[in-house]
Amino acid sequence: MLLPSLTVVIPVYNEEDNVKPLFEALQSALENYAGDWFVIIVNDGSRDGTSARLNACVDEYGERFQHIELQRNFGQTAAMQAGIDAAQTELIATMDGDLQNDPADIPRLVRELLERDLDLLQGWRKHRQDAMVSRKLPSRIANKLIQRVSGVKLDDYGCSLKVYRADVVKQIRLYGEMHRFIPVWMATVCPPHRIGQTDVNHRARMAGESKYGISRTFRVVIDLVTVFFFLKFRARPGHFFGSIGLWVGMIGGALMSYLVFIKLFLGADIGDRPLLLFASIMIIASLQFLTTGVLSEILSRIFFQTTNVRSYKVRKPLVCDLSDAPKETEKAQDSAPQTNATDNA
Structure with a gap:
């Protein structure tokens, strides 16, 4: 063959x-x-x-x-x-x-x-x-x-x-x-x-x-x-949800810090400001994202351990002899530009 x-x-x-x-x-x-x-x-x-x-x-x-x-x-x-x-x-x-x-x-x-x-x-x-x-x-x-x-x-x-x-x-x-x-x-x-x-x-x-x-x-x-x-x-879902949680938490924390500053040092009333509600929601959302990340990491580890899915694959060589295989026509060869996936970057 x-x-x-x-x-x-x-x-x-x-x-x-x-x-x-x-x-x-x-x-x-x-x-x-x-x-x-x-x-x-x-x-x-x-x-x-x-x-x-x-x-x-x-x-x-x-x-x-x-x-x-x-x-x-x-x-x-x-x-x-x-x-x-x-x-x-x-x-x-x-x-x-x-x-x-x-x-x-x-x-x-x-x-x-x-x-x-x-x-x-x-x-x-x-x-x-x-x-x-x-x-x-x-x-x-x-x-x-x-x-x-x-x-x-x-x-x-x-x-x-x-x-x-x-x-x-x-x-x-x-x-x-x-x-x-x-x-x-x-x-x-x-x-x-x-x-x-x-x-x-x-x-x-x-x-x-x-x-x-x-x-x-x-x-x-x-x-x-x-x-x-x-x-x-796929193998580290906690990083996905955790990254979102950290960014959302940083924004919410910065907004909350600003509100605390103007309340303590400027005496401003912040109780009826929409920004307070927005900052509170972002902090809560951050905690939810971080918690979801931890749970997803636990589920991911359970999946890989119970299914015996390996973190690597060994390549198997293909046995063939192209030297005697029939050649395609020159037209077919010329019409097929050899372009790797990385060549079109």
Whole structure:
């Protein structure tokens, strides 16, 4: 085997018209892959004919294709996690099921991930074929927000076409709508220089309806708070709440000192001043933040002790031989700028 084994995970929801073309594109893209490969398509509670078409295509295309059907619509993040959990290979690739991502890019992404010795290679839809207002604008806003908060410098967090080292991506768990933050979550278990991006093909949607809109930008802002907390303070939550408590307490203490000064030395009446109420509230809030920090530290220590989660991970080498693997076309190589996450800072 020249290349590590690969599983392509694809969550789908109400994509009945894209199922057959998707199987054809995957078979064409991966049939010459120099290693074992499999495809796991996770049906996220589709309400149209997606399930029946998936079953028919799995029967037609053989055992390399697997269909996992969720009991109801849990969302793209949960569907993606279900596919990652089911994968048993050394590498995992993810992509959308709407055929806007091109499966033909996957073999090139695998080779590039190995050659650049990365843990995650993120696709970059440099020439995106979507509407400006409903898709491009929200995506650009979200990308800038994520870059600013997380410090992981990528140009396209929302592109689902990615290739991961399986043993690294399986160290993180995805919840809620955190699939768009996968590079950030990966940065909690691997250094940023092992997260890279490369230009990938992007096509206009030919069938079905988009599940995204401008409203997701507001959800990104909310999710970013959680991402920032876990990225910086997962193992030391007391520092997060304690820092806020100290700053609030310092401001409240300074205001209260000012009021005491003018009361004692200037004889001013401070009993009916709004500033007194404000300073008192800030001091109380400071104590609450500090207490929350202590409690969160206790909970954090209980979690790490009872779950036996280690504070370190040992890297496992990938065994492969790139020297004899089939080369991609010169056009494909030239169209893929090798940009590390840190290069775009």
